[in-house]
Amino acid sequence: MEVSNFSASYLSHRLSRIPLFYQGSKADIRNGCIQAVNCLPSDSRQQCTRNFPGLTEKRPIYFPTPKVPKQNILSSHSYLPSPCRAKSEDTEEKLSGESILLNEQSMEEELQLAIQEENYxxxxxxRDNLRLLQHDIKASVLAANARFYNSFRTxxxxxxxxxxxxxxxxxxxxxxxxxxxxYDLVMGSWEYVWADYEFPLEIEIKDVAVHARGDIGYVTCIEMVKTRHGGWGKQFATNVFEKVDGHWYMCIHHASYIDL
Incomplete structure (x- = not known):
């Protein structure tokens, strides 16, 4: 999905992160009114129509928007990982997704160095320690979550x-x-959103909880994002991951505004 398919347009502060898509069009949202602008390729329109059935391009659509002060709305959606708390039914331990990721990367570098030096x-x-870390389901999910946030921060x-x-x-x-x-529409939406942002951005993540079983895991957290005007926006996010061929991939990201 090329960024040209998500050409930049004015978005209201209440929906500053992404436009609304339907019937192969991008909705230009101003004061809660949706105006359609054709921008999606024809092969993507069927998916958009399924997302927003019954809508037409010829009439504006009005919908309720959250009562959030403008100065508190997020103008970006990038993240800087911070210490998080992993929770389970029986135990509760402090983990850092960022520290797990850095530890994994450091161990991989040390492994390559030891091989080069023939220190078998x-x-x-x-190698054994690295496998233990990677086989820890919650640690692996937190590491994937940290990679996700790092991509936003930068x-x-x-x-x-x-x-x-x-x-x-x-x-x-x-x-x-x-x-x-x-996948294509999701990636196109992020490319469109990021086109108007300046990176890196200042982010704080709080109240992180990780839950995992088998090949599925998810992380919940509160995101505090510093806006261009110096204020802070707040969102609650749920990130769902699935394990495919030994690697964890994000399959769902859901974020919603909450009052500060």
Missing amino acids: PQAAKI GDLAALQNLWSKGEHACAVHPGVSGICG
Whole structure:
């Protein structure tokens, strides 16, 4: 999905993160009124029509919007990982998704160095420790979550593309609008949103909880994002991951505004 298919337009502050899509069009949202602008390729229109059935391009659509002060609305959607709390039914332990990710990367570098130096006993030890870390389901989900947030903080679209599941079940629900389904449409929506942002951005993540079983895991958190005007926006996010061929990929991201 090329960024040209999501050409920039004015969006109201209440829906500053993403436009509404339906019937192969981008909805230009101003004061709660949707005006359609054709921008999606023909092969994407069927999906958009399913997302927003019964809507027509010839009449504006009005819908309720959250009562959020303008100065508190997010003008961006990038994240800086912070210490998080992993929860389970029996135990509760503090983990850091960022520290897990850095530890994994450091161990991989040490493993390669040990192999290059032909220090095979040390390489075997590092390999075993790395496998233990990667086999810890909650730690792996937190690491994937940290990669997701790092891609937002830096605006790294290529990293984001590699993090998402490549199927039609991929779904992103941006604040204030309905869900966008299918890998291509989801990636196109992020590319469109990021086109107007300046990176990196200052983000705080609080109240992080991770839950995982088998090949499915999810993370919930509160996101505090500093806007261009110096204020802070607040969102509650749910990030769902699935394990495919030994790697964790995001399949659902759902974020919604909450009052500060």
